[in-house]
Amino acid sequence: MTHDLDTQLLYLLNGLLGKSALLDNVFLFLASYLPYLLVVAFLLLLYSSSYSKKDKLYMFCVTTASALIARFGVTELIRFFYHRPRPFVAIPQIHALFVDNEWSFPSGHATFFFAMAAAIYLFNKKWGIGFFIATLAVTVSRVVAGVHYPSDILGGMIIGILVAYTTFYVAQKWRAKEAITV
Numbered sequence: 001m002t003h004d005l006d007t008q009l010l011y012l013l014n015g016l017l018g019k020s021a022l023l024d025n026v027f028l029f030l031a032s033y034l035p036y037l038l039v040v041a042f043l044l045l046l047y048s049s050s051y052s053k054k055d056k057l058y059m060f061c062v063t064t065a066s067a068l069i070a071r072f073g074v075t076e077l078i079r080f081f082y083h084r085p086r087p088f089v090a091i092p093q094i095h096a097l098f099v100d101n102e103w104s105f106p107s108g109h110a111t112f113f114f115a116m117a118a119a120i121y122l123f124n125k126k127w128g129i130g131f132f133i134a135t136l137a138v139t140v141s142r143v144v145a146g147v148h149y150p151s152d153i154l155g156g157m158i159i160g161i162l163v164a165y166t167t168f169y170v171a172q173k174w175r176a177k178e179a180i181t182v
Helices: 005-014 021-048 053-081 108-123 125-144 150-181
Strands: none
Touching: 005 125, 005 150, 021 053, 021 108, 021 125, 053 108, 053 150, 108 125, 108 150, 125 150
16 A cells, blocks of 8 residues: 555654653643743743843734734635545544644644744744744644644645745834834
């Protein structure tokens, strides 16, 4: 039985489950709980940074808008028209570390956190790189957990980054226009 690259990568990564309870718990933490810590980390970094209050608010608004538009705008629009079942539903051999009942493509976590990481990167390269690395850990762990195909993550990554760049660009144009009229 031949499988496409997407399914082969899914099998490879999902095959890491069940080898060690400790490793399974690490993947569960990365896939389910690290996302909450990323939001908190962003808020703490922003709060403790030396940026002006106005720049902090601007960075918060652009980053938040990017993540929300990507996740609750673009992702939901795609899922309204395209219904891809989760791997653990579509493929009996896939072991699920936990279950999620929404459609699989694109990954909501990938769209949200790649948009967040990209927006942060546009403001602060060092922070952005850290957020991209953490986002990769979250999203790859969701493939390992059997709740996403690798292409769900890739699609979410592309959407998230494009939305962040677009939001940042539009916000910069708006900010420049506001500076001229003041």
